[in-house]
Structures are given as C-alpha cells and as structure tokens.
Amino acid sequence: GASPMNPERGKFISVEGGEGAGKSTLLGGLRKAIERHGVAVVQTREPGGTALGERVRGLVLDPALRGIDAQAELLLMFASRAQLLREVIRPALDAGHWVLCDRFTDASYAYQGGGRGQPTAFIADLERWVCTGLQPDLTLLLDVPVAVGRGRVAARGGVDRIEVEADAFFERVRATYRDRAAAEPQRFRVLDASQPPAAVLQAAADAVLALGGACAT
Numbered sequence: 779g780a781s782p783m784n785p786e787r788g789k790f791i792s793v794e795g796g797e798g799a800g801k802s803t804l805l806g807g808l809r810k811a812i813e814r815h816g817v818a819v820v821q822t823r824e825p826g827g828t829a830l831g832e833r834v835r836g837l838v839l840d841p842a843l844r845g846i847d848a849q850a851e852l853l854l855m856f857a858s859r860a861q862l863l864r865e866v867i868r869p870a871l872d873a874g875h876w877v878l879c880d881r882f883t884d885a886s887y888a889y890q891g892g893g894r895g896q897p898t899a900f901i902a903d904l905e906r907w908v909c910t911g912l913q914p915d916l917t918l919l920l921d922v923p924v925a926v927g928r929g930r931v932a933a934r935g936g937v938d939r940i941e942v943e944a945d946a947f948f949e950r951v952r953a954t955y956r957d958r959a960a961a962e963p964q965r966f967r968v969l970d971a972s973q974p975p976a977a978v979l980q981a982a983a984d985a986v987l988a989l990g991g992a993c994a995t
C-alpha cells in the first residue's frame with residue numbers, strides 16, 4: 779500500500795459532459811463513495827481549481843466578454859490547465875491521493891474543437907506540451923440529449939457566455955465527446971445521464987471502484 783516514503787501514485791478521474799449533464803450533482807456523491815473505501819480524494823475543476831484558474835473561469839464565463847477569440851479561449855483553457863497540473867493535480871497524484879476533476883482536456887476537444895472549430899491537431903499539440911502524457915485513468919462521460927441538458931440548465935436560470943450558444947454548437951460538443959469515448963474505450967465510461975441522479979451515481983461509483991487501489995473497509 780501507499781506509505782509516506784513511497785506512496786503509490788493516485789488515480790486520476792475526470793468527469794465530462796454537456797450543459798446540465800449533472801456533473802456537479804454527481805461529484806459530491808462520487809467523492810464520498812471513494813472516500814468510504816479509505817482513499818483520500820482531491821476534488822477540483824476546470825477551468826479553475828487554482829487562484830489563477832478561478833480568475834480565468836471568471837473571464838471565459840463572463841457574458842460581458844462577448845468577443846473572446848476562439849484561439850484566445852483555447853489558450854485560456856490550457857493556461858488554467860497548466861497551473862492546475864503544476865499546483866494541484868501532479869502533487870496530489872504523487873502523494874497517492876486520487877484526483878476527481880470536473881472536466882479536463884477532453885472538454886477542450888469538445889468545446890473549442892467540436893464547438894468552435896479549432897483544429898484538433900493544434901489542440902493535440904497543446905495537450906502534448908502542457909500535459910506531457912498525463913491523461914486521466916478514467917473519464918466518466920455523462921451523456922444526455924442536448925434538449926434534456928439544456929432544459930435542466932434553463933430551469934436553474936442564469937446563463938453564462940458559453941451557454942448562450944445555439945443547439946447546433948452543443949450537438950457538436952456532444953458528438954465530439956462520444957467520438958472520443960468510442961476511440962478510447964479503455965479510458966472512457968459512457969453513462970446515461972438522463973437517468974435519475976442515484977442511478978448515475980451508482981454506475982459512476984462502480985466504474986471508479988473497478989480501478990482498484992481502494993481498500994474495501
């Protein structure tokens with residue numbers, strides 16, 4: 779097992795999905811399910827998770843900044859990611875903690891690639907430079923029809939700079955996520971996020987605990 783002198787590297791889990799897929803709803807319960815098995819969990823999010831990242835988040839979600847260029851948006855996502863990797867994710871994994879991240883690089887492929895049309899090859903270049911081969915051990919894709927997800931967000935109220943996009947944008951985001959999951963079935967687990975929250979949590983917890991390393995108590 780992990781010891782302070784020679785801890786086993788922790789597992790890295792990202793949670794992805796379109797608007798209103800239920801990531802925030804899932805994350806608290808998922809964190810508790812992992813902790814119940816004796817594992818220390820660091821929960822974080824993108825963009826965000828550091829002082830710099832949270833300021834970047836404020837910028838990219840600000841409805842007043844309507845003219846943000848698509849390249850600038852992509853670079854801001856990777857700026858937040860570089861800081862989060864350095865400050866939070868790598869140290870936590872090195873210490874043997876598990877990292878639960880609300881979105882990661884797949885979101886850049888889905889939103890800036892699929893949604894905004896930034897070339898996949900450029901995103902892959904940034905990923906190689908910033909992430910240097912570090913990928914989640916498991917990515918949970920909360921898949922839900924666009925109309926269902928958007929309906930949930932509309933019921934909640936308050937729309938950010940990205941949520942104002944047309945349905946076609948979010949259809950491209952969803953398709954990109956699903957294509958990536960199909961291309962990397964060993965990393966992704968696609969969950970039907972139109973199910974009730976308890977069913978989504980159960981499926982997510984099963985997938986996470988199957989990663990092993992958590993001692994049953």
Ligand code: Z5A
Nearest residue numbers: 798799800801802803824825855885886889930940974975
């Ligand atoms: N972004 C990007 O473009 N590129 C990148 O590289 C990265 C991010 C990393 C912020 O992310 C934005 O950043 C995001 C992508 C972009 N775009 N936008 N806008 P975010 O993840 O913080 O923002 P979000 O996707 O808008 O989150 P959200 O709308 O809050 O969705 P959620 O966390 O998945 O959903 P939720 O808050 O858990 O649930 C939404 C509502 O549905 C709420 O009222 C729940 O009570 C309800 N809900 C949740 N689950 C269920 C189920 N299972 N059944 C019924 N109702 C449910």
